Amino acid sequence: MKEDDFKKTDQELMEALRHLREKPLPKDALKGFKDEVMKAVDQPLPFYGSGMGAAAALIVAAVLMFAGAAWWLSISSPKEVANVPVKVETVQTISQPAQPENPLVPEEIIHDMMIFSELDAWTEEDEDTIGILQDSLAEEIELGLGENPGALTGPTTVPRL
Amino acid sequence: MSHATAVNHQEVALIERARGGDRGAFREIVGIYEGQIVRLAYSVLGNLDDAREVAQDAFVRVYRSLASFKSQSRFSTWLYRITVNLCKDFLRRKKTRRFLQPWNPGAEEEGDETSVIDREPSKDRGPLDHMIQSETQHLIVTSMETLPGQQRSVFAMRYLQGMSLEEISSVLGLSVGAVKAHLWHAGQKMRKSLGQHFPECGGVK
Numbered sequence: 176m177k178e179d180d181f182k183k184t185d186q187e188l189m190e191a192l193r194h195l196r197e198k199p200l201p202k203d204a205l206k207g208f209k210d211e212v213m214k215a216v217d218q219p220l221p222f223y224g225s226g227m228g229a230a231a232a233l234i235v236a237a238v239l240m241f242a243g244a245a246w247w248l249s250i251s252s253p254k255e256v257a258n259v260p261v262k263v264e265t266v267q268t269i270s271q272p273a274q275p276e277n278p279l280v281p282e283e284i285i286h287d288m289m290i291f292s293e294l295d296a297w298t299e300e301d302e303d304t305i306g307i308l309q310d311s312l313a314e315e316i317e318l319g320l321g322e323n324p325g326a327l328t329g330p331t332t333v334p335r336l
Numbered sequence: 337m338s339h340a341t342a343v344n345h346q347e348v349a350l351i352e353r354a355r356g357g358d359r360g361a362f363r364e365i366v367g368i369y370e371g372q373i374v375r376l377a378y379s380v381l382g383n384l385d386d387a388r389e390v391a392q393d394a395f396v397r398v399y400r401s402l403a404s405f406k407s408q409s410r411f412s413t414w415l416y417r418i419t420v421n422l423c424k425d426f427l428r429r430k431k432t433r434r435f436l437q438p439w440n441p442g443a444e445e446e447g448d449e450t451s452v453i454d455r456e457p458s459k460d461r462g463p464l465d466h467m468i469q470s471e472t473q474h475l476i477v478t479s480m481e482t483l484p485g486q487q488r489s490v491f492a493m494r495y496l497q498g499m500s501l502e503e504i505s506s507v508l509g510l511s512v513g514a515v516k517a518h519l520w521h522a523g524q525k526m527r528k529s530l531g532q533h534f535p536e537c538g539g540v541k
Contacts, residue, residue: 180520181516181520184520184523184524185519185523188494188495188523188526188527189494189495189498191530192476192495194472195472195476195496196495196496196497196498200371200374200375200378204374204378204384204388205370205371205374208366208370208374208388208391208392209363209366209370211388212366212370212392212395212396213359213362213363215392215393215395215396216359216362216395
């Protein structure tokens with residue numbers, strides 16, 4: 176930019192926009208303006224408008240955000256714990272405290288076996304099947320397939336009648 | 337004692353009274369400067385409603401900061417500086433709002449509310465119709481929208497307010513050289529935009 180170029184452009188624009196510059200602001204444009212200003216002056220400064228207020232609001236917002244995050248973590252973490260795979264032994268102890276002699280056979284099946292025995296619908300073949308069932312369950316546990324507690328109570332294998 | 341000096345003394349006395357809590361004195365100050373401040377804001381923003389809002393905010397801030405005003409600088413310079421800074425803030429907020437709004441191509445052509453200049457006359461604009469009824473002003477304000485904030489302020493102060501380079505320099509806290517540079521770049525962009533409408537601007541054809 177050269178000084179002469181600037182002066183030339185400056186003069187051209189000053190000349191071209193003269194009529195706008197000299198055009199007065201209409202009186203209506205200021206109608207009631209003074210009263211509005213005095214009214215606004217009387218209004219108390221909003222809390223967030225002051226520097227201290229803005230800083231305080233920022234701190235409060237940060238604290239609330241952290242508190243919210245902490246609360247969220249606190250309510251979401253128990254769910255995660257519930258989904259963590261647990262050892263089968265623990266489940267066995269809880270789910271079958273009354274049947275220490277048949278720890279691998281679900282309570283419902285034992286109950287059914289008793290009923291079938293009373294009805295003479297229980298044979299030695301069935302006993303053998305239970306044996307197979309116990310063996311297969313033991314294998315599953317050893318292979319880590321029995322981590323899901325449901326595997327112990329689910330109808331994976333039902334003795335044939 | 338010259339007229340200008342007398343006016344200046346009167347102004348200083350009013351400011352002192354306003355500082356002491358004299359609301360009447362502050363009202364007089366508002367009366368003295370309201371036209372200049374609304375006009376300045378209008379020339380930068382291109383919308384009279386926005387200009388009134390910003391000008392009102394400027395006076396309120398001045399009232400609340402009177403205690404911190406140092407008499408070494410001119411009161412008008414201080415008031416102008418506050419107004420220009422508020423105009424810049426206003427434009428920044430408006431730009432952000434426009435950016436955050438979903439794109440609506442039809443609205444822009446029809447004169448959406450987010451535009452710095454309302455392209456369609458509206459009944460609530462009132463006196464603005466008188467101000468921008470000419471196509472010339474419409475084109476200028478529309479072209480000014482493309483200028484960056486500082487260039488826009490400098491351009492408006494120089495060519496729409498008629499302020500001297502030194503005045504602009506003291507209001508914006510820039511050197512005269514920096515003001516010239518802003519004016520030069522703004523002028524080049526405006527010449528391109530307005531050249532076909534104003535051959536006397538030496539516009540690019």
